[in-house]
Amino acid sequence: MVIKVLAEAEPKEIRFTELRRRVPGISQKTLSRTLQSLARDRLVARRVEESIPPAVHYRLTPLGLPLEEPLSALRTWAETNTPAIDGAADRAI
Numbered sequence: 354m355v356i357k358v359l360a361e362a363e364p365k366e367i368r369f370t371e372l373r374r375r376v377p378g379i380s381q382k383t384l385s386r387t388l389q390s391l392a393r394d395r396l397v398a399r400r401v402e403e404s405i406p407p408a409v410h411y412r413l414t415p416l417g418l419p420l421e422e423p424l425s426a427l428r429t430w431a432e433t434n435t436p437a438i439d440g441a442a443d444r445a446i
Contacts, residue, residue: 360421366410
């Protein structure tokens with residue numbers, strides 16, 4: 354979901370607080386860890402604006418931008434097939 358939101362903002366950056374607002378149900382800690390991991394893998398670029406408090410901006414890198422399409426397809430598949438998967442799991446018990 355984070356990749357999708359960043360892709361929608363592309364080519365612009367998006368601030369951490371705005372990103373958190375656009376990803377419902379995610380905690381600050383989880384979002385922070387996710388962004389750190391994506392930045393470590395060079396899928397997301399992070400820029401800190403020196404202010405009080407510091408403003409942190411994120412954007413997809415050229416490496417991360419192409420991920421939006423396959424991740425969107427995977428999400429669509431999961432949303433479509435979750436009832437069948439849940440039903441199969443219920444029958445297996």
